[in-house]
Amino acid sequence: DAGVIQSPRHEVTEMGQEVTLRCKPISGHDYLFWYRQTMMRGLELLIYFNNNVPIDDSGMPEDRFSAKMPNASFSTLKIQPSEPRDSAVYFCASSLQGFNTGELFFGEGSRLTVL
């Protein structure tokens, strides 16, 4: 069975441009998470969905960030406008039982570089 699929794997863009990251969770997983990883701050939760509904977006840095999950098999994380400090690896993860079991299945990540 395919794991969590993210695209693009690498994105280089210039400050001010819009960035859209995409994620396809594992089929049957009701929870989807967006994390951001940097050397300075480690792995941070940005937002998570349960059954396509956003549950907690308190980790979203500011209004420049938005996330959607229009259906059970697709989610997007959008940054508009992008800034150099947004450079990071963005991971999408999915799970059957949310944080309860702690078992999150991560995608390979999207490495974003904003110049």
Add this chain to the structure above:
Amino acid sequence: QKEVEQNSGPLSVPEGAIASLNCTYSDRVSQSFFWYRQYSGKSPELIMSIYSNGDKEDGRFTAQLNKASQYVSLLIRDSQPSDSATYLCAVNRGYSTLTFGKGTMLLVSP
């Protein structure tokens, strides 16, 4: 105070030795504890979970939890070069979130 703290390392051990990775957490109501392994350039993957005080063994891995001291550790016996990775400690403070430490890099030399 950081919620989940780990020594960034690197922790260097020779092949065959025991690697000991440590993690402390600040929230006393934390209930569940997890160790993720992340190879360089790859995504984190869950390798161990522990919910009650004491030891939990799985193959070469042993997780240890001491809630009174707010301390969780991971021991890797007979370390192999393939164990070289960053190990992330994660703490569940309930059903609402999973907080990760920044990770400890482990280097196992042949």
